[in-house]
Amino acid sequence: MLKEIRIAGFGGQGVILSAHIVGRAVSIHQGGYATMTQNYGPEARGGAASAALMVSDQPVLFPYVTHPDILVVLSQEAYTRYAPEMKSDGVLLVEEDLVRLENLPPQARVYGIPATRIAEELGKKMVLNVVMVGFFCAITKAVDREACLKAVSDSVPERFRKLNTEAFDRGFQFGEELLLKGPAKEEQTVGVGAVESDD
Amino acid sequence: MHADQRCVLTGTHFINGDAACCEGALSAGARFAAGYPITPSTEIVERFSARAPQVGGLFIQMEDELASSIALQGMVWAGQKSFTVTSGPGYSLMMEHIGYAAITETPCVFVDVQRGGPSTGLPTLPAQGDMMQARWGSHGDYLTIALTPNSPQECYSLTIKAFNLAEQFRVPVMFMMDECVGHMTEKVVIPKAEEIEIYPRRLASKPPGEFNLFEAGEDLVPEMAHAGEGYKVYVTGLTHDKRGYPVLNPKAQHELVTRQFEKIRRAADELTIVETEEIEGADVVVVSYGITSRVAQRAIQMARDKGLKVGKLRLICVWPFPEKLIRELAPKVKALVMPELNMGQMVLELERCAGGKCQVISVPHAGGTVHKPADILAAIERGAR
Numbered sequence A: 001m002l003k004e005i006r007i008a009g010f011g012g013q014g015v016i017l018s019a020h021i022v023g024r025a026v027s028i029h030q031g032g033y034a035t036m037t038q039n040y041g042p043e044a045r046g047g048a049a050s051a052a053l054m055v056s057d058q059p060v061l062f063p064y065v066t067h068p069d070i071l072v073v074l075s076q077e078a079y080t081r082y083a084p085e086m087k088s089d090g091v092l093l094v095e096e097d098l099v100r101l102e103n104l105p106p107q108a109r110v111y112g113i114p115a116t117r118i119a120e121e122l123g124k125k126m127v128l129n130v131v132m133v134g135f136f137c138a139i140t141k142a143v144d145r146e147a148c149l150k151a152v153s154d155s156v157p158e159r160f161r162k163l164n165t166e167a168f169d170r171g172f173q174f175g176e177e178l179l180l181k182g183p184a185k186e187e188q189t190v191g192v193g194a195v196e197s198d199d
Numbered sequence B: 001m002h003a004d005q006r007c008v009l010t011g012t013h014f015i016n017g018d019a020a021c022c023e024g025a026l027s028a029g030a031r032f033a034a035g036y037p038i039t040p041s042t043e044i045v046e047r048f049s050a051r052a053p054q055v056g057g058l059f060i061q062m063e064d065e066l067a068s069s070i071a072l073q074g075m076v077w078a079g080q081k082s083f084t085v086t087s088g089p090g091y092s093l094m095m096e097h098i099g100y101a102a103i104t105e106t107p108c109v110f111v112d113v114q115r116g117g118p119s120t121g122l123p124t125l126p127a128q129g130d131m132m133q134a135r136w137g138s139h140g141d142y143l144t145i146a147l148t149p150n151s152p153q154e155c156y157s158l159t160i161k162a163f164n165l166a167e168q169f170r171v172p173v174m175f176m177m178d179e180c181v182g183h184m185t186e187k188v189v190i191p192k193a194e195e196i197e198i199y200p201r202r203l204a205s206k207p208p209g210e211f212n213l214f215e216a217g218e219d220l221v222p223e224m225a226h227a228g229e230g231y232k233v234y235v236t237g238l239t240h241d242k243r244g245y246p247v248l249n250p251k252a253q254h255e256l257v258t259r260q261f262e263k264i265r266r267a268a269d270e271l272t273i274v275e276t277e278e279i280e281g282a283d284v285v286v287v288s289y290g291i292t293s294r295v296a297q298r299a300i301q302m303a304r305d306k307g308l309k310v311g312k313l314r315l316i317c318v319w320p321f322p323e324k325l326i327r328e329l330a331p332k333v334k335a336l337v338m339p340e341l342n343m344g345q346m347v348l349e350l351e352r353c354a355g356g357k358c359q360v361i362s363v364p365h366a367g368g369t370v371h372k373p374a375d376i377l378a379a380i381e382r383g384a385r
Helices: A015-029 A074-085 A115-121 A124-139 A145-155 A158-181 B017-028 B042-055 B065-077 B088-093 B093-105 B131-137 B151-171 B178-184 B249-264 B292-303 B321-332 B346-352 B373-382
Strands: A003-010 A034-040 A048-056 A070-073 A092-095 A109-113 B011-016 B028-034 B058-061 B081-088 B107-115 B123-128 B145-147 B172-179 B185-190 B276-277 B284-289 B312-314 B317-319 B333-341 B359-363
Touching: A003 A015, A003 A074, A003 B123, A015 A034, A015 A048, A015 A124, A015 A145, A015 B011, A015 B185, A034 B178, A048 A074, A048 B284, A070 A074, A070 A124, A070 B346, A074 A158, A074 B359, A109 A124, A115 A158, A124 A145, A124 A158, A145 A158, B011 B017, B017 B028, B017 B042, B017 B081, B017 B088, B017 B151, B017 B172, B017 B178, B017 B185, B028 B042, B042 B058, B042 B081, B042 B178, B065 B081, B065 B088, B065 B093, B081 B088, B088 B093, B088 B107, B088 B359, B093 B172, B093 B249, B107 B151, B123 B178, B131 B145, B131 B172, B131 B317, B131 B346, B145 B151, B145 B276, B151 B172, B151 B178, B151 B185, B172 B178, B178 B317, B284 B292, B284 B373, B292 B312, B292 B333, B292 B373, B321 B333, B321 B346, B333 B346, B333 B373, B359 B373
Parallel strands: A003 A070, A070 A092, A092 A109, B028 B058, B028 B081, B081 B107, B107 B172, B145 B172, B284 B312, B284 B333, B333 B359
Antiparallel strands: A003 A048, A034 A048, A034 B185, B011 B185, B107 B123, B145 B317, B276 B312
């Protein structure tokens, strides 16, 4: 089954690495196929960052993500830009403290996680992307947990391995617990600040 | 001869096409690159500049592409395998020295990671607009070899092939990537060094005094001597005799140019490097290369699902063009369909070789992204009628 995945946020949140980890997990540790592309436009400088992944059990032919089955957003800008492209029944994963859900695609299943806060609890905000990868792994099941953990290990320097494994586990756990509750409704995932009305 | 163990990153990697091309060059034995940064090719030499010193190699960031394209040839004559990497605007600047490499029979590799053009065009987006330039870009008569990879894995393996062909035929080889393949990240398997075949430089088998630098044997490819090894190494862009000395008359011109053409022409079968699928009995064959071949494959699947008899012909070596293959194929099919990320370049060669024996349908695209499979499907359906 071919799945289109997009992970997007600010530059510096590690979105490229998170896509890299998932791609590596699928194609190297799980025996599947993954093709990752990045946005290289001038907009990649000083703000938005986005990586796209095609994963499949067959070789990937068409390289670009057009309508993600799974969208992971770590910033409001990324949400605004990419949510309209989602498949109507797609899965949306959000950094719930940083993204306010407006004009949600009607049938989208939404799961939120305070990934940055969890990373801060672990002592390093930088690992928020790996928290998100753990969360992604638990919710979407697009990649095996073991494969993903291996990919985390070989994607980070030795001295940060333990921290990143912990970050992955925290995200994964959060995801499993959330799955028991089911996807969030729009009003439950409203993040920081008041929702401004456009009217 | 096999690859040098120290330079081969044996294992399974998740890297982009640019990184894979760099590893291919290192595996092939390249120890020198000269380049001037340009998107989307920069990552190749960025990686090379970090990796090469670990294996005794060198990267020089030159002042521009003219300098890069001649510095690499200096290093070849000094004894190393060398390459340069660039994209559209830089490739244009290199044309004069590609001709120099051709007439001096300097084995080297020019990597062009194609982006949208003309001019500065679309620096960060893909195209296949330099395909004719790869064949005809420099002035005068010469033949080159050009390869097109369609995945990071092939960016690795075909870079090795490019270096091998350069040494075997003593020609500049054009490695025609595109932005999509260069920046795409996929699994790349790098084999063990002893599994990688390397074509060694064809060095002088005669001692100095008996050796002529441009005297060719049976296969029309002369042996080579490096500067500083006791041989007379006279290398010039002027028309020259077997010693390499300038001889400016029609006879010398005829001998030199026809031999340089003939050494490639007579290897046409060996240089027909293609991938085919179900072309026997097909009504329509889709002919494509590079990233477009993957999108075409999707369209072929869609057409087969509709019950159409569609074959695939992927050009891996685009120059020399597989003329004989097309001449044999054309009378057996209703149509040949050629999608490419340009306004119709290689399709001209396809039409020439098809010689009116079947319909030839071009599916042009100005570049910036890849085709929609549906557009290629529509052309297949038109051809099948």
